Amino acid sequence: MPGVPDVQLSSLYQQLILEHYKKPRNRGALEDKTVEVHMRNPACGDEIKLQMKVEDDIIRDLRFLGDGCSISQASVSMMTSMLKDRPLDDAIALARRFTEMMHGDPEAAKDRSLKDLRALQGVSKFPIRVKCALLGFDALQQAVLQSRTATGDQESAPSEGS
Amino acid sequence: MSVTHTHAAAPPVPTLDVERIREDFPILAQEVNGHPLAYLDNAATSQKPTAVIDTLRHYYERDNANVHRGLHELSRRATDAYEAARATVAGWIGAPAPSELIFTRGTTEAINLVASSWGEANLAPGDEILLSELEHHSNLIPWQLVAKKTGAVLRYLSLDDDGRLILDDLPGILGGGRVRIVAIAHVSNSLGTINPVAEIARQAREAGALVAVDGAQGAAHHPVDVEKLGADFFAFSAHKMCGPTGIGALWVRGEILERMPPYQGGGEMIDLVGKHESTWAALPHKFEAGTPNIAGAIGMAAAVEYLRTIGPEAILRHEQDLVGYALDALGDSPGVRLFGPPEPSERAGVVSFRMAEAHPHDISTVLDREGIAIRAGHHCAQLVMQRFEVGATARASFYLYNTKEEVDRLVRGLDTVRSIFGGD
Ligand SMILES: Cc1ncc(COP(=O)(O)O)c(C=O)c1O
Numbered sequence: 001m002p003g004v005p006d007v008q009l010s011s012l013y014q015q016l017i018l019e020h021y022k023k024p025r026n027r028g029a030l031e032d033k034t035v036e037v038h039m040r041n042p043a044c045g046d047e048i049k050l051q052m053k054v055e056d057d058i059i060r061d062l063r064f065l066g067d068g069c070s071i072s073q074a075s076v077s078m079m080t081s082m083l084k085d086r087p088l089d090d091a092i093a094l095a096r097r098f099t100e101m102m103h104g105d106p107e108a109a110k111d112r113s114l115k116d117l118r119a120l121q122g123v124s125k126f127p128i129r130v131k132c133a134l135l136g137f138d139a140l141q142q143a144v145l146q147s148r149t150a151t152g153d154q155e156s157a158p159s160e161g162s
Numbered sequence: 163m164s165v166t167h168t169h170a171a172a173p174p175v176p177t178l179d180v181e182r183i184r185e186d187f188p189i190l191a192q193e194v195n196g197h198p199l200a201y202l203d204n205a206a207t208s209q210k211p212t213a214v215i216d217t218l219r220h221y222y223e224r225d226n227a228n229v230h231r232g233l234h235e236l237s238r239r240a241t242d243a244y245e246a247a248r249a250t251v252a253g254w255i256g257a258p259a260p261s262e263l264i265f266t267r268g269t270t271e272a273i274n275l276v277a278s279s280w281g282e283a284n285l286a287p288g289d290e291i292l293l294s295e296l297e298h299h300s301n302l303i304p305w306q307l308v309a310k311k312t313g314a315v316l317r318y319l320s321l322d323d324d325g326r327l328i329l330d331d332l333p334g335i336l337g338g339g340r341v342r343i344v345a346i347a348h349v350s351n352s353l354g355t356i357n358p359v360a361e362i363a364r365q366a367r368e369a370g371a372l373v374a375v376d377g378a379q380g381a382a383h384h385p386v387d388v389e390k391l392g393a394d395f396f397a398f399s400a401h402k403m404c405g406p407t408g409i410g411a412l413w414v415r416g417e418i419l420e421r422m423p424p425y426q427g428g429g430e431m432i433d434l435v436g437k438h439e440s441t442w443a444a445l446p447h448k449f450e451a452g453t454p455n456i457a458g459a460i461g462m463a464a465a466v467e468y469l470r471t472i473g474p475e476a477i478l479r480h481e482q483d484l485v486g487y488a489l490d491a492l493g494d495s496p497g498v499r500l501f502g503p504p505e506p507s508e509r510a511g512v513v514s515f516r517m518a519e520a521h522p523h524d525i526s527t528v529l530d531r532e533g534i535a536i537r538a539g540h541h542c543a544q545l546v547m548q549r550f551e552v553g554a555t556a557r558a559s560f561y562l563y564n565t566k567e568e569v570d571r572l573v574r575g576l577d578t579v580r581s582i583f584g585g586d
Contacts, residue, residue, distance in 0.1 A: 006195075006531045013524075013582050044523060045540040045553040067553040069523035070583070129527060 011122035012129075013070070020074035020116070025081040030063040035147045039139040041131055046072045050080075050139040054147040057088045064136065071120070071129050076136030078116040088144045095137040102130045175475045183472065184563045186211040197533030200568040205351045205379060205512050205559035206537055207401045210465075214404060217464035221457050229456055230430060230447070244456050247463035248446070254466045255377070255396055256387035257413045264412045264449040265459050269378040270300040272397030272412035273345070275449065276374050277304035279425045280395075280418070281343075287313030290340040292371070294319040294327050294357075295549050296350045299542040301376040305345060317341065321549050325353040325502040332362065336369035343372045348380025348391070352543035352557065353502035354485065354512030356384060363392030372418070378402055378410075383481060383510035383561075385474035394418055400458065405465030409458030412449075419445055426451040469562075477562045481511030484560045484569060488513045491573045498576070501555060511560035514541075517576065519583040522556040528582065529575045536572070 033051035040047045046068030053061040062080050066073055079098075083091050098117055101108035102124050108114070109121045123133045184190050187209045192199050201209060221243065227236035229244045245260070252263040266272040285291070291305050291314055309316050317335055319327045327346075335341060344366045349356050359380075363373040374395035380386055381398035388396045395418075399410035414422070424431060424442060428451035433441040442448040469477065486506035492498045497518030503509050517525060522538035529536055537557045540547045547553060558572055 009528060009531050009582070012527070018583065043539065045544070045547065046523070047553065069521035071523070126527065129523070132523065 008122070008125060012126060014119040014122065016116055016119040017070060017074040020077040021070040024064075024073055024077040026063045026077065027065065028063050029065065030061060032061075033063075035143050035150065037139045037142040037146065039135055039142070041068075041072075041135055043131070044068075046132060046135055048072065048076050048136050048139050050076070050136065050143055052143050052147070054088065057147075059083050059086055059088065059091060064139075066136075068135070069129075069132050071123055071132040072135045075117070075120055075133045076139070078120075079136050079140060082115060082117070083140075088147060091140055091144050095141050098137055099134060102133055175479045176473065178472065178476055178480045178562060180480070180563060180565055186213065186468070187563055188212060188215075190563060194533040194535070195531050200534040200564075200571050202558040202560065202564065202568060202572060203535045203537050204382075204561040204564070205402070205541075205557065207407065208382065208404050208561050209563070210406070211404055211468050213468045214406065214461050214464045218406065218457050218461045221460050226457070228453055240456055243460050244454070247459040250463035250466050251411050251459070252413065254386070254470075255381060255398070255413060256389055257396075258389065259416060261445045262413055262416050262419055264414070264446045265454050266397075266410050266412050267408055267455070268399040268401070268410035269298075269376060269397045270304075270399075272395075272410055273301055273374070273376060274304045275412055275425045276345075276395050276397070276414075277308040279422045279449075280372075280414075281305075281308035281314075282311060283421075283423050285309075285312040285314040285342060288340060289314040289342045290317050290335075290338070291315070292317045292319065292335060292341045292344040292346075292366075294346055295321045295545045296325065296327070296353060296355065296357075296543065297345070297347055297545065298351055298376060298378065299544070300378075301345055301347060302545070314342070315340075318545075319346075321546070324504060325350070325355050325546075325550075326508070327355075327357055327362075329358065329361065332365055336365055336371065339369070341366070341369060341371045343374055345374040345376065347376040347378075348386070349383055349510045349512075350502075350543070350546075351379050351512065351559075352541040352546045352555070353514055354509035354559075355503055356509055359391050359393070367392060379510060379512075384478055388413055400462035400465055403465055404468055405462040406458045409455045409462050411462070416445075419449075422449075424451070425449055428452045430454070472562060478510065480562060481560050482506040482509070484564055484566065485509055485511055485513060487566050488558065488560075488569045488572070491569060492576075495573055495576055496580075501550060511564075512557060513559070514555040514557045516552060516555055517579060517583075520579050522554045524583065525556045525576070525579050528579045529572065532571065532575050532578065534568070534572055534575050 030051035032053050034054050036051045038049045048066040050064045064076050097108050104124045120133050123129050189209050225239040227240040229241040249260040252260040322328050366373050372394040375393040377396045377398040382403035394415045396413045401407040431443050431448050431451040433443050499516045501514040526538035539554050
């Protein structure tokens with residue numbers, strides 16, 4: 001990265017992250033959502049509202065609204081771009097693997113199934129920023145949980161997470 | 163309605179010898195991430211001078227004992243030092259009597275004490291508590307809690323676009339005749355605004371309301387005289403003013419304090435204990451249940467003594483010099499949005515800002531790599547963030563040991579931020 005001599009900084013702010021931050025994927029409201037989770041990091045004010053349309057345990061569509069730092073917003077942007085038409089189980093597996101990488105697991109960091117999200121591995125060297133990267137995945141896990149408890153009760157209104 | 167602050171031919175305020183002052187703070191002489199530390203997070207907590215650190219060490223090495231209990235020599239020394247600390251700390255804010263000063267864990271506990279003890283005994287359904295939009299959560303949540311318990315109602319003074327309280331609304335709110343207490347920050351931790359507390363207190367008094375001042379930033383960054391402010395309660399924390407964490411104080415006007423019920427029960431705060439009824443110790447001990455933070459109180463007094471040798475007027479002047487310098491430099495920095503009053507004379511050493519390119523967190527992380535410590539977030543003032551429709555700001559806050567050179571580094575650091583986040 002030109003003009004940035006600091007190695008840790010350039011490993012944190014990978015081009016891919018900045019690109020997702022500036023041009024987030026799947027940002028906006030989802031008309032026919034079946035579940036919505038609003039997550040906030042009370043320590044810093046970052047927030048993410050994740051909306052998903054889930055049918056037969058498959059995420060048919062997902063979008064997010066949010067306000068926060070490059071790490072939280074890039075992370076959720078990458079996450080949403082990987083989960084369209086994927087089963088809820090895959091979403092949980094992805095959240096698990098990503099969390100492992102954030103906690104410094106070198107195996108997880110090599111896992112190709114994490115795709116773009118691997119660009120975020122530098123965050124694990126900045127412990128105070130790990131929460132930022134995990135915010136969207138916390139929302140995802142909540143949303144999956146809510147979708148599952150709502151199964152068989154498809155008509156129920158979208159519920160609000162914390 | 164106009165509010166004027168007239169300072170009748172103030173005596174000249176000395177300038178600080180910052181290089182010498184910095185030698186009093188051992189923590190400043192270190193490198194962080196390969197750069198000299200520039201500590202610009204003083205509104206969160208200040209650093210501690212050797213005088214304070216040595217006082218704590220001396221106390222624990224030579225005088226430590228419980229207070230008001232033992233009849234032995236160490237207990238006498240500890241008690242004397244603790245009570246002398248009370249007098250010193252009371253003196254810092256111009257309190258008329260040390261017995262009106264209660265040691266607490268800090269500002270937060272002090273305000274909770276007022277809200278619980280005074281509030282629960284004096285507030286009735288429909289009574290109003292007047293706060294402002296710029297309050298720190300610790301001058302907000304205790305009032306929300308007591309409002310729920312008593313049926314009292316919260317009212318708010320709004321902020322103008324420059325982060326000043328809109329005082330024009332005050333006569334109307336007070337004129338309703340239901341406001342029992344006005345609880346207001348002396349100095350805002352998120353914007354730096356120095357509030358016209360004396361004017362607010364004058365009007366409150368005329369309307370029969372009491373005035374509680376959150377002095378966490380005030381006592382640290384502004385000379386304080388509770389009588390001149392017209393306050394009835396004044397809460398502050400040692401750690402913001404060069405003292406230890408975990409200790410602070412609440413001053414309460416004597417005639418009010420005498421009528422307040424105890425806040426917590428336990429040792430120290432009793433006189434005669436029976437199986438079903440007890441009587442309370444004399445003031446201020448009635449409000450200090452349990453073994454107090456003795457070393458903390460003594461350390462707080464050492465901080466006061468230290469700050470006194472420098473002078474609160476000179477410290478404020480120094481902070482305002484730095485704020486003026488920072489506002490000019492940041493104002494020239496492309497894409498920077500500044501919050502708070504434009505005139506340095508209206509604020510203490512706090513500068514809140516945002517950048518077009520990068521979120522406050524990212525600014526903070528980049529600056530940290532250059533050894534510059536600032537705060538990013540909502541600064542425990544979510545109502546302020548809501549007022550300005552932002553989720554967070556970056557905040558640099560100055561104290562007596564900060565320099566223009568550190569401000570220059572901050573401004574240059576924003577260039578690094580731009581080099582990472584700027585462009586497409
Ligand atoms: C204006 C203001 N009020 C209250 C507080 C709370 O102080 P403490 O955390 O020391 O209790 C702070 C600092 O955090 C503050 O800046």
